[in-house]
Amino acid sequence: MTQVLDRPVELKTPASPAERTARRKAALEWVAVHSLGLAAALFFTLPFVFVFLTSLMSDTQALSRDLIPHTWEWGNYQRVFDTPGFLTWWRNTLIYAGLGTVLTVVSSIPVAYALAKFRFRGRNLSLMLVISMMMLPPQVVIIPMYLFWAKQLGLSGTLWPLIIPMAFGDAFSIFLLRQFLMTIPNEYVDAAKVDGCGDFRTLIRVVIPMAKPGIAAVALFQFFYAWNDYFGPQIYASENQNAWTLSYGLESFKGMHHTDWNLTMAATVLVMAPVILVFFFAQKAFVEGVTLTGVKG
Amino acid sequence: MSTVTLASKRRRSALRTAAFMSPWLIGFTVFFAYPLLSTVYFSFMHYDGFKPPTWSGTKNWTYVFEHYPYFWPALRNTLWLVVVMVSLRVVFGLGVGLLITKIKTGTGVFRTLFYLPYLAPPVAATMAFAFLLNPGTGPVNSVLEKVGIPAPGWFNDPTWSKPALTLLALWGIGDLMVIFMAALLDVPQEQYEAAELDGASAWQRFRFVTLPNISPIVMFAVVTGVIQTMQYYTQPLIAGKVASGVIQGAGTQFEPGYPEKSTLTLPQLVYNLGFQRFDYGSACVVALVLFALSMVFTAFLMRRRGGLIQAGD
Numbered sequence: 001m002t003q004v005l006d007r008p009v010e011l012k013t014p015a016s017p018a019e020r021t022a023r024r025k026a027a028l029e030w031v032a033v034h035s036l037g038l039a040a041a042l043f044f045t046l047p048f049v050f051v052f053l054t055s056l057m058s059d060t061q062a063l064s065r066d067l068i069p070h071t072w073e074w075g076n077y078q079r080v081f082d083t084p085g086f087l088t089w090w091r092n093t094l095i096y097a098g099l100g101t102v103l104t105v106v107s108s109i110p111v112a113y114a115l116a117k118f119r120f121r122g123r124n125l126s127l128m129l130v131i132s133m134m135m136l137p138p139q140v141v142i143i144p145m146y147l148f149w150a151k152q153l154g155l156s157g158t159l160w161p162l163i164i165p166m167a168f169g170d171a172f173s174i175f176l177l178r179q180f181l182m183t184i185p186n187e188y189v190d191a192a193k194v195d196g197c198g199d200f201r202t203l204i205r206v207v208i209p210m211a212k213p214g215i216a217a218v219a220l221f222q223f224f225y226a227w228n229d230y231f232g233p234q235i236y237a238s239e240n241q242n243a244w245t246l247s248y249g250l251e252s253f254k255g256m257h258h259t260d261w262n263l264t265m266a267a268t269v270l271v272m273a274p275v276i277l278v279f280f281f282a283q284k285a286f287v288e289g290v291t292l293t294g295v296k297g
Numbered sequence: 298m299s300t301v302t303l304a305s306k307r308r309r310s311a312l313r314t315a316a317f318m319s320p321w322l323i324g325f326t327v328f329f330a331y332p333l334l335s336t337v338y339f340s341f342m343h344y345d346g347f348k349p350p351t352w353s354g355t356k357n358w359t360y361v362f363e364h365y366p367y368f369w370p371a372l373r374n375t376l377w378l379v380v381v382m383v384s385l386r387v388v389f390g391l392g393v394g395l396l397i398t399k400i401k402t403g404t405g406v407f408r409t410l411f412y413l414p415y416l417a418p419p420v421a422a423t424m425a426f427a428f429l430l431n432p433g434t435g436p437v438n439s440v441l442e443k444v445g446i447p448a449p450g451w452f453n454d455p456t457w458s459k460p461a462l463t464l465l466a467l468w469g470i471g472d473l474m475v476i477f478m479a480a481l482l483d484v485p486q487e488q489y490e491a492a493e494l495d496g497a498s499a500w501q502r503f504r505f506v507t508l509p510n511i512s513p514i515v516m517f518a519v520v521t522g523v524i525q526t527m528q529y530y531t532q533p534l535i536a537g538k539v540a541s542g543v544i545q546g547a548g549t550q551f552e553p554g555y556p557e558k559s560t561l562t563l564p565q566l567v568y569n570l571g572f573q574r575f576d577y578g579s580a581c582v583v584a585l586v587l588f589a590l591s592m593v594f595t596a597f598l599m600r601r602r603g604g605l606i607q608a609g610d
Binding site for chain 2: 036047064107167231271
């Protein structure tokens with residue numbers, strides 16, 4: 001049996017026994033690949049499943065080693081919403097993520113356009129600086145930034161130190177958009193110019209409509225970045241519980257509820273769910289964006 | 298006459314460029330160049346945020362390298378993560394990418410399932426894993442014990458905390474999977490057919506057709522993985538905090554790196570020095586080390602010839 005399978009390719013002469021071997025080989029490969037696929041699917045989904053099941057357990061059962069709830073306590077979610085501050089964190093997160101995304105997209109598009117389509121001295125240098133900024137951990141400049149926002153402008157305890165910089169372009173968004181705009185043929189830009197469009201009108205009328213998928217990807221990434229951000233709120237908002245975001249507040253849940261893993265897991269589900277919902281509505285744009293980050297030159 | 302219009306045209310084009318670039322030019326100056334220089338300046342000053350900064354020479358530097366108990370453990374952890382976590386992520390990401398290109402039935406469903414964990418917010422994902430792997434009531438250890446495998450202490454055991462973080466990182470492999478998937482689909486099909494005609498085995502086809510074609514992407518994944526490791530902050534911090542049972546708010550007293558400094562990373566040191574010990578000068582020293590390390594790998598990523606991200610066209 002294995003000998004048959006290992007025999008080197010007999011496809012040159014498509015006689016029927018060879019064909020049958022090939023077909024059997026294909027069927028076996030199908031089974032092997034899909035069993036592996038199922039195993040991988042379990043690895044990727046079981047953590048979600050266990051988290052969700054635990055979030056529905058009663059307080060006493062959550063202390064046990066049970067895997068499946070005896071009674072389904074949907075009220076746990078109500079209790080999470082009733083936790084003081086939870087709705088405020090939700091609102092803050094939406095403001096940070098929403099406003100931040102709009103500002104980032106608006107301020108990054110013209111920069112990405114200039115880097116992709118204008119010819120000027122220092123363009124390559126600028127692009128290299130953009131990539132460098134993209135690669136740097138935020139901790140590198142956090143001390144002076146914190147002193148600037150907190151000591152000089154008195155804005156600690158708010159999310160403004162995180163939102164305002166987004167009006168001045170974000171390196172990752174600029175880079176991603178630039179990669180996308182590079183794929184738009186120059187002829188379209190030139191044609192618009194011949195028709196008498198200025199640079200600004202060319203950008204608005206011709207380039208932006210063509211770049212919609214790229215812009216959607218950037219907006220999604222930025223939204224998720226703000227949603228997930230822990231370090232930023234930790235630095236600027238920690239002292240004022242009314243300025244906390246979900247990602248930052250979530251951790252305090254474990255503190256408040258000690259061993260009540262059920263409530264902590266319900267809160268975890270509530271922080272994960274919006275991101276996953278958004279993903280389902282915008283799957284294509286997202287995957288396209290991830291692929292773009294790996295594009296060579 | 299014509300030279301005048303040419304000059305004015307050139308000036309107008311420079312103005313145009315400046316106008317389009319202006320958001321970033323301001324952002325770069327105010328939020329990057331100035332604070333970076335400032336970080337260098339503070340690294341030579343003694344500053345606690347209350348009394349005005351005073352010159353302290355290289356004191357902060359010698360303190361961080363010779364006396365600060367967290368610096369070398371954090372650097373060692375970073376090295377561990379670079380060697381083990383990054384390489385496992387690349388291998389696993391390539392494997393999952395390969396698997397998804399072979400799956401013919403229900404591809405979309407599989408791809409989505411494999412991708413979703415990548416989207417889980419880091420704090421939420423780490424909390425989830427802290428629960429799944431907790432030695433007391435965690436489902437993973439319950440199952441392991443039922444099967445009869447000795448259950449490790451995961452985030453509560455210094456030898457298992459980094460493997461636990463690695464497991465979390467492998468769970469969120471979606472980004473690499475998509476990048477590898479795109480690269481694998483770009484490999485010219487003729488090359489596989491030619492190799493098959495030559496009687497190449499599956500492994501030989503992978504070794505001599507697939508790998509050479511995707512090697513730039515493998516390199517990209519390795520280098521960006523290393524850069525991400527320099528930024529590794531939220532997951533080790535939350536894992537340590539949750540496992541040690543520290544309550545937020547009283548967080549200034551938190552001893553970082555639980556258990557036994559095994560989850561310390563360089564970004565956590567900036568927080569510990571600057572925002573827990575109010576030693577801004579020493580925090581800036583660590584920030585500069587972080588800067589230097591990140592820049593080395595970024596330069597590697599950008600090398601003009603054979604570089605992975607090409608700047609020009």
